Structures are given as C-alpha cells and as structure tokens.
Amino acid sequence: MSARRWHLTVAVAVLFASSVLALGLAQRSPGAVSSAGVVDVTTNLAYENGAAAGTGMVLSSSGLVLTNNHVIRGATSIRVDVPGTGRNYVASVLGYSVTADVALLRLRGASGLHAVRLGNSSRLNVGARVIALGNAGGAGGAPATSSGKVTGLNRSIDVSDGVGLTARLTGLIRVDATLEPGDSGGPLFDAAGRVIGMDTAASVGFNFVSTHEGYAIPINRAVSLAKQIQRGRTSATVHVGSTPFIGVSVGASGGGVVGAYVLRVASGSPADRAGIVVGETITTVDGRRIVSYTALTLALLRHHAGETVTLGWVDESGNTGKTRVKTVAGPPQ
Structure with missing residues (x-):
C-alpha cells in the first residue's frame, strides 16, 4: 500500500489518483x-x-x-x-x-x-x-x-x-x-x-x-x-505502451443519465481544447456505451497516446453530441 489513498481520476482521460495498498503479514x-x-x-x-x-x-x-x-x-x-x-x-x-x-x-x-x-x-x-x-x-x-x-x-x-x-x-x-x-x-x-x-x-x-x-x-x-x-500483445484486458490522457475528472452520473459525469476539466488539456465542459456526462467512446467510470477507463485503454477518440455526451439540459478528442501521453491507469 502507499502512504496515501486514491482520490480523483487522473490518466487515460481521467485525472485519477492511485492508491497503493498492500498485503502485509503478521509478526513482521x-x-x-x-x-x-x-x-x-x-x-x-x-x-x-x-x-x-x-x-x-x-x-x-x-x-x-x-x-x-x-x-x-x-x-x-x-x-x-x-x-x-x-x-x-x-x-x-x-x-x-x-x-x-x-x-x-x-x-x-x-x-x-x-x-x-x-x-x-x-x-x-x-x-x-x-x-x-x-x-x-x-x-x-x-x-x-x-x-x-x-x-x-x-x-x-x-x-x-x-x-x-x-x-x-x-x-x-x-x-x-x-x-x-x-x-x-x-x-x-x-x-x-x-x-x-x-x-x-x-x-x-x-x-x-x-x-x-x-x-x-x-x-x-x-x-x-x-x-x-x-511481447507487445495488447488485448481487451492488457494495455501495452503509452497511456492515452484527455484530462477530465469524472464521477458517477446523475439525473437519470447513465455514463461518466465530468467533474473537472484540466485547463489546456485535450478535453478542454475539444470543448468538453463540466456537467456533461460521457455516454459513449467510439460508439461503445459507457455505463460507469470503470467502463470509461477500459474503453480509453483500447487506444494509445496520440490517437483520437470520439466521445458521445449529454449535457445538463439534455442536449446530446459527439466530440473528437486527440489524446496525449498520461500516467498509467
């Protein structure tokens, strides 16, 4: 374990804080x-x-x-x-x-x-x-x-x-x-x-x-x-190489909309430059339905830094849209 707790999303398009918890045994x-x-x-x-x-x-x-x-x-x-x-x-x-x-x-x-x-x-x-x-x-x-x-x-x-x-x-x-x-x-x-x-x-x-x-x-x-x-073999559960980063912090969606609710957008990040704003809920990545933060993470990890993803979203007024975001290299997820 680390000397800290996980807090907020940071990589792979999410500003995510990792926790480093661990297994230790008695009578050290x-x-x-x-x-x-x-x-x-x-x-x-x-x-x-x-x-x-x-x-x-x-x-x-x-x-x-x-x-x-x-x-x-x-x-x-x-x-x-x-x-x-x-x-x-x-x-x-x-x-x-x-x-x-x-x-x-x-x-x-x-x-x-x-x-x-x-x-x-x-x-x-x-x-x-x-x-x-x-x-x-x-x-x-x-x-x-x-x-x-x-x-x-x-x-x-x-x-x-x-x-x-x-x-x-x-x-x-x-x-x-x-x-x-x-x-x-x-x-x-x-x-x-x-x-x-x-x-x-x-x-x-x-x-x-x-x-x-x-x-x-x-x-x-x-x-x-x-x-x-x-061996460099990427799969649905294994990510190899650079981690894509778009620069948003997300949480559970609300208001009956299923997806990842955008809590914060890092200034100057790929998401910021593409026009993603706080209050939108990310509902799809490249057409794949996003039902949770975990689903968003795994969908983004299908890509590498520098690739472009298409995010489907719903804003707080119920308007929908799609935005293309070019990722950059970020911390491992």
Whole structure:
C-alpha cells in the first residue's frame, strides 16, 4: 500500500489518483527468506501533489520488474531502489492490466540484477506455509518478512478505489495475514523459498484495514501477463505502451443519465481544447456505451497516446453530441 489513498481520476482521460495498498503479514521481521530480487517502488503523483510506495520483483537481470498495477497507477515518475546496494533506477511502464492488477516495468540502464526465484503456483495447496516480503510501511531498506498459511485457493473479491473504479479480482490465493502499507507487488514465497504469488489486496479491497485475511495473485498468471506485455500483445484486458490522457475528472452520473459525469476539466488539456465542459456526462467512446467510470477507463485503454477518440455526451439540459478528442501521453491507469 502507499502512504496515501486514491482520490480523483487522473490518466487515460481521467485525472485519477492511485492508491497503493498492500498485503502485509503478521509478526513482521527482517529476512526469513532471501530478499534477492525484491525491490522498493516509489512513485511521484504530480496530479495529486503526492507520492506513494510499494514493492516489486525483478524478473530479469536487465531490469524487468513485476508489480501491482495499483502501485503505479497515476504515477508521473517511478523510482526503483535495490535495497542494500545503494542502486536506484528510473522506471518506465511497459504495460499493465487494470482488471488483473498486474504491471510490468523496465529499469533504465539496469544490468546484473538478481532475479527472484519463481515457483509453480498451480501446485499450491490449502494449509501450505507461506512467507511474504515487502516494503512495509513504505519505509524502504531491507524488506520485512512475515509468515502464515494458505487458507483458500481460486478466490474472488470485488475491489474499489473509492471514487468509481471497481474490479473483480479472480483466482486469488487467500492467506491468513494482516495488511501492511507498502507490501503491494511483493512476493509470496512457499516453504522452499520460491515465489508462488504476488501480494495484492485485503478482504475489503484496496483499503488498509488490520485483518487476518489477505490475497495474492498466483505467480503463474502474473508472469504470463508480464510475458504478454513484454511481447507487445495488447488485448481487451492488457494495455501495452503509452497511456492515452484527455484530462477530465469524472464521477458517477446523475439525473437519470447513465455514463461518466465530468467533474473537472484540466485547463489546456485535450478535453478542454475539444470543448468538453463540466456537467456533461460521457455516454459513449467510439460508439461503445459507457455505463460507469470503470467502463470509461477500459474503453480509453483500447487506444494509445496520440490517437483520437470520439466521445458521445449529454449535457445538463439534455442536449446530446459527439466530440473528437486527440489524446496525449498520461500516467498509467
């Protein structure tokens, strides 16, 4: 989890503030398993005038890093620190999946890094002992560890950022663990010290609450998505490359109109230049019906920065129209 909460929409046409919540486990202590390949991820959130912290896992010596999407959402810059080495790197986002909460980063100028040792999450059983490492509390330095056991497999939870973006995470590993800010994106190890999951959420979703229940994404699935991103294969649920930005903050629609209600338009943004104004409700993107903020986000993520989208809208007087908006590069969503 980060040291902050999600607030307002910021990228992909939405001025969105990301939350970096995380899975942490009880009895935090340093180093029960090897921390090689576990890194600290710090993001700057210029649109929120804030920062956030999470955890990542090195997948390659040349600097591919796996983390949660919600760790880097809304980031205008990302720094990755390798604990105990004094080395830090600027990171770029290669791609991400909002619905799976997975993101892949590349560290600029990295070489010779230690990668985490991957296991096989399909062999995991209920009752198996697990150990988690993470940047607990966003404090940085050597990752803290904690132990627990698997209490469920193939679990599903509904998560929300608190301002409209919702997602259903499926196929998760459930553990009897407490939550600690900063652990999101960190490894969940089996008893042999192999990574079998990526810590991601609490029983209540992306909100920090002290509870003995947490969830991790099976590492087989997370790595499969990372490979898809690395190969540049965009899909309905995976975005690769630059994130389109139009510069509006949206909320739930009202007055019986279904869509995304425009709360704010950033001055000089693509939406501002195209004539989108506060009080309009975005009802379609390129002809696709928009029924929620989440639907708007996913529709926009079908595009890349520089492409043009057509927004259908209804104003507060009931007038309808369509406006073409040329996107620019923005923070990851």
